[in-house]
Amino acid sequence: MRNIDPSTGGAATAPDPAPVPPPEPAAIRRMLSSDGFRASVTFIAFLALFAVYAVWLGDSFMTTDGRLLDVHQNAPVLLLGLAVLVTLIAGQFDLSVASMATLTTFLAIGLKVNQDWPFLLVIVACLGIGVIGGLLNGFLVVRLRVNTFIATLATGGIFLGLSSVYSKGTQLSPTEGDPPIPGWFSGPDSLGAFGNKVPSVVAWIVIALLVLWAFTAVRSRRPERFAEGAWAGIAAGIVAVATAVLLVVGAGGFVEGMSWTILLLLVVGLGLWTLITQMTYGRHLHATGANPEAARLAGVRTERVTVQAFVIGGVLAALAGIVLAANQGSASPDVAAGYLLPAFAAAFLSTVVLSSGRFTVPGTIIGGTFLVWVSQGLIVGGLEFTWNEVVNGVVLAVAVAFSTVFRKDGR
Amino acid sequence: MAHDIDIRGLTKSFGSHAVLHGIDLRIGEGEFVGLMGPNGAGKSTLIKILAGVHGNYGGELRFGGERVPSLAGRDDVGFIHQDLGLVDDMSIVDNLRLGEAPLRRLGPLLHHGREARAAADALALVGLERSVDTPVGALSPGEKTLVAVARLLARGARVLVVDEATSTLSPADAQQLIDSLKRTTAEGATVIMVSHKLSEILRVCDRIVVVLDGRLVEDRPAEGLDHDGLVELLVAHEVDGHPGGEREPARPGEELVRLEGAVAGRAGPVDLVVHAGEVVGLTGLAGSGLHDVAFLAHGSAVPDRGRVVRPPSATTALVPPYRERQGGFDEHSIARNLTISALPRWRAPWRLLRTGVERRDARDVVGRLDVRPGDPERAYGDLSGGNKQKVVFGRALLRDPRLYVLCEPTRGVDVQTRREIYRLIDELRSGGAGVLVVTSDFEDLVAVADRMSVVVDGRVGPFLVADDMSAKDLEAFI
Ligand SMILES: Nc1ncnc2c1ncn2[C@@H]1O[C@H](COP(=O)(O)OP(=O)(O)OP(=O)(O)O)[C@@H](O)[C@H]1O
Ligand SMILES: [Mg+2]
Secondary structure (H helix, E strand, O other): OOOOOHHHHOOOOOOOOOOOOOOOOHHHHHHHHOHHHHHHHHHHHHHHHHHHHHHHHHHHOOOHHHHHHHHHHHHHHHHHHHHHHHHHHOOOOOOOHHHHHHHHHHHHHHHHHOOOOOHHHHHHHHHHHHHHHHHHHHHHHHHOOOOHHHHHHHHHHHHHHHHHHHHOOOOEOOOOOOOOOOOOOOOOOOOOOOOOEOOHHHHHHHHHHHHHHHHHHHHOOOOOOOOHHHHHHHHHHHHHHHHHHHHHHHHOHHHHHOEHHHHHHHHHHHHHHHHHHHEHHHHHHHHHHHOHHHHHHOOOOHHHHHHHHHHHHHHHHHHHHHHHHHHHOOEOOOOOHHHHHHHHHHHHHOOOOOOOOOOOHHHHHHHHHHHHHHHHHHHHOOOOHHHHHHHHHHHHHHHHHHHHHHHHOOO | OOOOEEEEEEEEEEOOEEEEEEEEEEEOOOOEEEEEOOOOOOHHHHHHHHOOOOOOOEEEEEEOOEEEOOOOOOOOEEEEOOOOOOOOOOEHHHHHHOOOOOOEEEOOEEOHHHHHHHHHHHHHHHOOOOOOOOEHHHOOHHHHHHHHHHHHHHOOOOEEEEEOOOOOOOHHHHHHHHHHHHHHHHOOOEEEEEOOOHHHHHHHOOEEEEEEOOEEEEEEEOOOOOHHHHHHHHHOOOOOOOOOOOOOOOOOOOEEEEEEEEEEOOEEEEEEEEEOOOEEEEEEOOOOOHHHHHHHHHOOOOOOEEEEEOOOOOOEEEEOOOHHHHHOOOOOEHHHHHHHHHHHHHEOHHHEEOHHHHHHHHHHHHHHOOOOOOOOOOEHHHOOHHHHHHHHHHHHHHHOOOEEEEEOOOOOOOHHHHHHHHHHHHHHHHOOOEEEEEOOOHHHHHHHOOEEEEEEOOEEOOOEEOOOOOHHHHHHHO
């Protein structure tokens, strides 16, 4: 009934309805509430923070070479991030990766220096240790049904212990008279040195692949209101503009600045991305993590998938150790211990960097890199480097909380 | 009156997707309202708004004349979902006391006697004859639901809202539940019940409300309505259905699976054969090991004893019985949920996936089963219950196996879709597939099975040929 309610008609007037806010332009509102924007909001926030850094620190922060050096030095952390990423997708925590990396760092140096194995064999052996470690984790978790935290904490202890048994608890660095580490692996002008750059042809190929990849990724996120063909055009446009902007801003230095370690990181990332998003295994992995029971009943061999995830994680961790050995040329006890937190941070950041809640490979690499840059900027600005871990923790908590709040808004 | 519910102009959208378009509904004390309508109509959304799960809606809610944001958090309103919030390891009495102030004897000592008496009183309200010390895990699903109702009533609930709580129950359990709900309305309580089961609605409801596409299209007393009348009422608002034609007789071909004295879980020893080109139906009471037989036939359970023989060519696919838990992957898209069992279909060289073709095929299935909303990139978890069921069914279709094992294939689906699923099962059979339908819904068996049997205590009884069986005969047969 439309009658005016007599009880509110008198003195005690009902409060007027709040003034209607001026309508936002529909296009802006639609953009703000679109999934694409929500997924990018943390990414954009990071970029804004770097813009602040740029104004504040100027050229002491905004150097392509300096920031690439950060990536180069943190490649082991990022590889460990990818290692935990795979198991996280399967719904498991692998806490043993940092110890695995420590172990293979020692073996990569020691099997040459102490045992004088042919160096390629050393590398194969290290990766093999990664496989064995992954199988062990998988066996404990899947077959014996040990809780994944406890199992990987235990195996992590074992790997770390083995490394100190092997090195008798001391640092391991080659001295005069020892069989030398090959010059291509470690030292100045080696593949592990930042100063030794990838030929620019290779760098361009990598950039082309990255552009192609970005195009595929954007194209697959087609909003419903665009036709397939039209969206492909738009996606190409977006990627082209973004590439042009990056090249102008200074990523051009990327071509000259790319070290072999960075190349390795990108190639591994691309390979893992292909495995996880473009192949059957990745679908099975995601299904296993999302709902193991439903996956099993749908015909996914969840136990096998989980073991394989641990093996992939083990191999990536072993690789991280090898890269660490190449970068440092020596091994000291528990070199990688401090890497566990930033590795998990990178993987978790991937759920909010250009993603809405899902673990992704590019997100891990980008998120992990941003994490380093945030603290590096503060260090350049005068903060003691000992604050590093504090900054890492704060960034992780803030970034994840920020995007969670943002996403809830839509409901 | 104090417990009148008054819903005015209720609207709700998820993002740009409008789900409710202005619902007006007034429900008085003592009414038993049946809320019906096709899958995705917005019934659960309406109820979740009442329950305070979804905020951010348009229109207003009044309870007992007062404007309220939702009916959540009050002792006089109770909601019963499929997840009952009971703890299996604890006894009935402890479950009833969960979240209540403890009845104390002295200081921290509990007064067990009084607690037990209070619990027994609560059970009496719902007519459950069980000792209050029984662990909840030992109860049948229906009895658990009754315990949940008892808990709500003991706290003083005068309004009960039930969303498809009967869909997972055996017919006998479901009947016990709705009868005890009916008893509460006789004492002045209000019940709002969502169900796709016509017989239940007809048995207890005073008033029938039909929602279609987020609008109220029908609101009438149940009196004078029979089964056919109700079907007409529901279908009148939908597109024309497929009239069920005469079924051709089955032409069983080669054996697809043979169970020989197989034992697993609660099932066994079971002997069972399913041939190509026939539909075999199994039914039984909850806890009879019914679903374990299905898992054995599908291959997702390995027999502890006995044998399960399947020729190497006999691929299988399963529609699992407990959709909420076993059905799918909430955060993944509809498309991914559909294709997970059939990925080798889209395998290109180097083991890459042809994602374009995959997406197109997923879109086809979405169209064929009329999943709504029809965008395969939407999250599966946002679908309505019945639409989830369609996706799980579609997954089995995409796998295109020789043997389909369908558990509760029509659980939670609307009248229209139920017919569509029956038609599909017929089609599979004529296409030469074998189908094992394992269900607690007799209507399924009557509609599709060529021969059927009852599982009692994990054993499959003698088979009956379908021909002229009716649901009644079968019910009597159990
Ligand atoms: N959280 C959500 N986000 C987006 N859309 C949603 C969400 N929940 C429900 N929907 C959509 O709202 C519509 C109504 O869903 P609802 O669950 O209310 O249907 P229903 O009437 O209960 O159907 P059913 O009989 O199948 O259970 C559906 O189209 C569904 O996809
Ligand atoms: Mg529903």
